Amino acid sequence: MTYETLIGVDALRDLLGSGTPVLVLDCSFDLADPDAGRAAYAEGHIPGARYAHLDHDFAAPPDGRNGRHPLPARVALAAWLRTQGLRNGRQVVAYDASGGAWAARAWWLLRWLGHAPVAVLDGGRQAWVEAGLPLEAGPPPPAAPGDFEPGPALVPAPVTAAEVVANIDGGAGQVLDARDPARFAGAPNPLDPVAGHIPGARNRFFRDNLGPDGRFRAADALAAAFAPLLQGRPAILQCGSGVTACHNALAMAIAGLPAGRLYPGSWSEWIADPARPVATGDD
Structure with missing residues (x-):
């Protein structure tokens, strides 16, 4: 059996206990302290997990115009995954301590x-x-190099800033902004030198995908939450830098909804060009 959206603790425990090869990635991170995730990993992580750093492993260097976390090159990401032992067809499980944000x-x-x-x-x-399951400290043993090679994408092609600009007037897609409501409305914050949101966007705070226990809500509840936001239109998924927007992508997959297109540059790229329009308020 393979898992393609969520995996529960019991299922992961059983997989690891059975000796089935699994690549577990600890993605812990803190935007305010980029070294905090690695430090937390060193103190204790799921046995055998390998650390994945958002800035270094899951993003390309920003140049001031392409957002805080540009997509890495596919060949570079695939090469890094091979160093972590990824083989074609091997189950991967990612986790963090932030509700799946990273x-x-x-x-x-x-x-x-x-x-x-x-x-x-x-x-x-x-x-x-x-x-009651154990953690281990320190790095795992070196991984045997994997044979993973990228194939055709299983997600829709990412959206460019130019396409998002064109969509403001065309309105074919619905931009969903995963940031918290205050940032969406335009409240000042230390991450963004310009506050507000893309005109026409609607707010779907990624944490609303989770229940009080920190787990994802049921598929029918998620589907019911996204339906009035999208109103049958394809989703363009956006946040501050193309990271927590992926949380909404995952929630939509759990709900069985058509996959949205990620805008990787997101708000941090959008505001790098002062010619791009900015809206404020709740709508």
Whole structure:
């Protein structure tokens, strides 16, 4: 059995206990302290997990015009995954301690590379610990190099800024902004020198995909939440830098909805060009 959206703690425990080869990626991260995730990993992680750094492993260097977390080159990402031991067809499980905020980026990127068996650990590190399962400290042994090669993408092609600009007037797609409501409305924050949102966007805060227990809501609940936002239109998924937008992509996949297109540059790219329009308020 393979997992392509979510995997529960019990299922991951059983996979690891059976000796089935699984690549587990600890994606813990903190935008305010980029070294915090690696430090937390060193203190304790799911046994055998390997650390994936959002800035270094799951993004290309920003140039001031392409957003905070540009997509990495497919060949570079595939090469890094091989160093972590990824083989074609091997199950990948990504997790973090932030409700899947960073792990969902790993899920989307692997699917972008054509790798289907990738899932996010529902409930993340907290769920693993709450289940009484062990953590280990320090790095795992070196991985035997994998043979993974990217294939046709399993997600729709990403959207460019020019396409998003054109969509403002055309309106064929519905932009969904995964940032918190205050940032969407235009409240000042330390991440963005310009506050607000893309005209015509609607807000779907990624944390609303989770229940009080930190796990994803049921498929029917997610479908019911997205339906009035999209009103039958294809989704353009956006956030601050193309990361938590992947959380909405995952939620839509769980709900069985048509896949949206990711705008990787997102708000941090959008505001790099002062000619691009900015809206404020709740709508």
